[in-house]
Amino acid sequence: MRRIVTIATSSCATLLIALLTGSSAHAALPTAASVPGGVALIVLGPISASSTRPLAWLGEQRVLVAAEDAQWVAVVGLDLATTPGTYELRVDIAGEWQRHPFSVVNKDYPAQRITMKDSSKVQLSASDLTRVEEELATIQRLKRHWREATETDLAFVLPAQGRRSGRFGVRRFFNGEPRSAHAGFDIAVARGATVKANAQGQVLAVDDYFFNGKTVFVDHGNGLISMYCHLDSTAVQPGETVSKGQRIGAAGMTGRATGPHLHWSVILNGAMVNPELFVVESGKKS
Incomplete structure (x- = not known):
């Protein structure tokens, strides 16, 4: 007692x-x-x-x-x-x-126009479209995942060191065509650069997607999940426990990418939210 x-x-x-x-x-x-x-x-x-x-x-x-x-x-x-x-x-x-x-309340996000040399990543074939639809359904299930945890680490470190190249929420146009808003945060790094877990958690999934490329999902508990995309290689397996700062893979440009970088998304109660809101640097929020 x-x-x-x-x-x-x-x-x-x-x-x-x-x-x-x-x-x-x-x-x-x-x-x-x-x-x-x-x-x-x-x-x-x-x-x-x-x-x-x-x-x-x-x-x-x-x-x-x-x-x-x-x-x-x-x-x-x-x-x-x-x-x-x-x-x-x-x-x-x-x-x-x-x-x-x-x-x-409302928030206006800026627009971004991106030119893709590989037009097959913009105008999808019937087989690619079928693949993408199946992958999106899988990702939606992962986003709604809930694991009960005693506590959740909400003070994130940046998962890679580099230039912050793509901000969250930007309204994107690929080859002049409107696409979904940028639901993540891009860090420009060289191919092979270390990508680390921004907080402790369990690896929820590791896969290779048409748009996202090689991707790792880390579940931090209680509906908080991080997603790391366009990786060149991965260093963890589903079910593995990772600590904050642990290497989980190497940056690359797999999937739909115009150059090597890390696309980092944060999911909270099923919603893609701005990762920068969680980042603590030198004792202060980013």
């Missing part, structure tokens, strides 16, 4: 809460940005010695809940296709159901 001692001082009380919740008192939450492609942070209530971690849903998708400064905070991923307006989080706190409304 767990013995609980109530201590009056705030510092000791914070330590007690951290021990009870199984996480640090400061979860290094991502930067809040309640916009399409961003992350909404919603305070659910105080943590107490008797409280259990709330369960939260956006629609039918579970949402990560973290401990931050003696409060429970829902960390909600917002898809790029999210329409600005008012949304509602459903929350179960020890059997008591609550509804937490929140607003999403």
Whole structure:
């Protein structure tokens, strides 16, 4: 039986809460940005010695809940296709159901025009189109994956060192034709450059896709997943546990790419969100 001692001082009380919740008192939450492609942070209530971690849903998708400064905070991923307006989080706190409304505001992303020498990556053949549709269905399943975890590391390091070449959310045109917005973050590096896990987790999948090329998915727990694309080679296997900073592969230009680089995506409760919101550099958010 767990013995609980109530201590009056705030510092000791914070330590007690951290021990009870199984996480640090400061979860290094991502930067809040309640916009399409961003992350909404919603305070659910105080943590107490008797409280259990709330369960939260956006629609039918579970949402990560973290401990931050003696409060429970829902960390909600917002898809790029999210329409600005008012949304509602459903929350179960020890059997008591609550509804937490929140607003999403508009964000204008710039346009980018890309010329592909290999037009077969833009105008797909019937067989390539069938392959792409099957792969997209697989990726959608991976994006909705949920693994219960005691704690989730939300303070990311950059997975590669290089020039930041492609920002998140850019509206893209390939050979003059509109395509889906850029749901990731590009880092220009030489072929063979080290790609490392931005946080600890478990390898969810390793595969070679038509558009994404050689790809690794790392599941950080509680609906937070990283995806590393266009790799030249991979160094991990599905089910393997990886630590923050561990080498998971080498950068390349497999799939649809105009040059060697790492495309890095972050998925939160099934939504592709801006990876830069999670990056901590020199003790500060990027």
